[in-house]
Amino acid sequence: MLSIFKRHLKRPALKIAVVWAPLPAFISAALFVSLLSGLVLETRAELIATDHFLGGIPGDPLLGEYDLTAFKNQLRRGNANGGGQDPTVAGFVDPWSGNVTSGSLGVAQWTAELDPLGSEFPYQLGGRTRFAGVDNLQRRVQRALSPYTASDTYYISLGAQVLTDELDLDGFVGIGFTNIGATVSETDANLISGNSLRGLLIGAAGDGVSGTDYVVRHVGSSGTVQNDILLDNIIQNIPETTSPYLRHTIVKLEFNDDPGNLNGNSKLTIWQDPTNVTTEAAASASVTPLVFRTFALDTNADLTHLTLTGIDYSKAASFDEPRLGTTWEDVVGGSADFDGDGDVDGADFLTWQRGFGATTGALRSEGDANSDGAIDQTDLNYWTSGYGSAAVVPVTMAVPEPASLVLLLFGVPALSRILRR
Known part of the structure; x- marks a missing residue:
């Protein structure tokens, strides 16, 4: 038997619903052992x-x-004094802002597009943001983050597709979390050189010779803005064919882990295109992480904006699902939202339960969290990590919410009898 507790995160009381459904005995026992060993979601x-x-x-x-109406889909509207789009997106405040050049009606040329990057993207939910490509010009848009609790460890993840054959070999296009100030100027010199850039950007850059590299741009061991290569001479992305190259990047930023290091007081660990993202260790087993020293932060509260920039990059590029969190699970989780309603809850568990046992051809809507075509224990692990990740509809009874309250109780008759009293 299964007991699922639904939680409404925005209320002082915990809203509980008890849903009973048959569950394979081995899963019930395993999860009860986890409960007894101190699992507190x-x-x-x-x-x-x-x-x-x-x-x-x-x-x-x-x-x-x-x-997405034509000529309105820019993150900042297409005229020199146009305002920025301002959808209600959790984690952000204020509308998008962006730089303009004198007489330019094409503000920023960063747009929101309906079509997503690709179904294989583990937690892709909607569309994408796209840069049209502008030669010999810089375009930047940004949106301020809501106040958050600073941490000495941050995780960032995103997906990208970029066109290569860049005309300007020093061009760059990318997305990241930075602190570049609220005032947007025509030229953001700190994104190009010097040591004022805080945070980091992931994207594509001309290599100065004849190719295009996939890079992380940050204030690195040189003490100034530099590109460290994640993928050398990337292959051309051809969206019109069956081979659009989707790149998946996960970054771990450890602030001030070695304060006296002359090559960088902080540490960047980057997993490029991992094939298993269930845990940090699993990702490291699937692809060797790249490690760089960095001066990306002055303080652990330096990340203030989601930033998208194109600097003399003449080709199109698309990005999706930029995520900033404090744990691995935050930035790779969420794919257990099987019904696509924006949260991971009991309904998603029931979807997984119904589909459990499928070995090929399964869809996310059927319970396949990691898009491997199967519905198995790995998908349940995603659900366990993501449970309660967003508010759900409150139902049934309200009880106090002590900090140590366990949200899940699975298949234990004694507990069932207690709950029915």
Whole structure:
């Protein structure tokens, strides 16, 4: 038997619903052992911000949607004094802002697009953001983060597709979390050189010779802005064919882990295109992480904006699902939202339960969290990590919410009898 507790995160009381359904005995026993060993899902860490770039024609900003109507889909509207789009997206405040050049009606050329990057992206939920490509010009847009609790460890993840054959071999296009100031100027010199850039950007850069590299841009061991290579001479992305190259990047930023290190007081660990993201260790087993020293932060509260920039990059690039969190689970989780309603809850567990045992061809809507075509224990692990990640509809009875309350109790008759009293 299964007992699922639904939690409404925005109320002082815990809303509980008890749903009973048959469950394989081995799963019930395993989860009860986890319960007895101290599994408390309420300690799940904080996802600070993410944007799925949802959209509509026209979009409803109250639902977090961008307006994808022609000539309105730019993150900042297409005139020199145009305002920025302002959908209600958790983790962000204020509308998008962006730089302009004198006489330019194409503000920023960063747009929200309806079509997603690709179904294989583990936690892709909506559309994407796209840079059209501008030669010999810089475009930057940004959106301020809501206040959050600073940490000495941050995780960032995102997906990207970029066109290569860049005309300017020093061009760059990328996305990341930075602190570059609230005032947007025509030229952001700190994104190009010097040591003022805080945070980091992931994207594509001309290699100065004849190719395009996939890089992390940050204030590195040189003490100034530099590109460290994640993928050398990347292959051309061809969206019109069956081979659009989707790149998946996960970053761990450990602030001030070695304060006296002359090559960087902080540490960047980057997993590029891991094939198993269930845990940090599993990702490291699937691909060797790259490690860099960095001066990316002055303080652990330096990350203030989601930033998208194109600097003399003449080709198109798309990005999706930029995530900032304090744990691995935050930035790779969420794929157990099988019904696509924006949270991971008991309904998603029932979807997994119904589909359990499928070995090939399964869809996320059927309970396949990691898009491997099977519905198995790994998908349940995703659900366990993500449970309670967003508010759900409150139902049934209310009880006090002590910090140590366990949210899940599985298949134990004695506990069932207690709950029915």
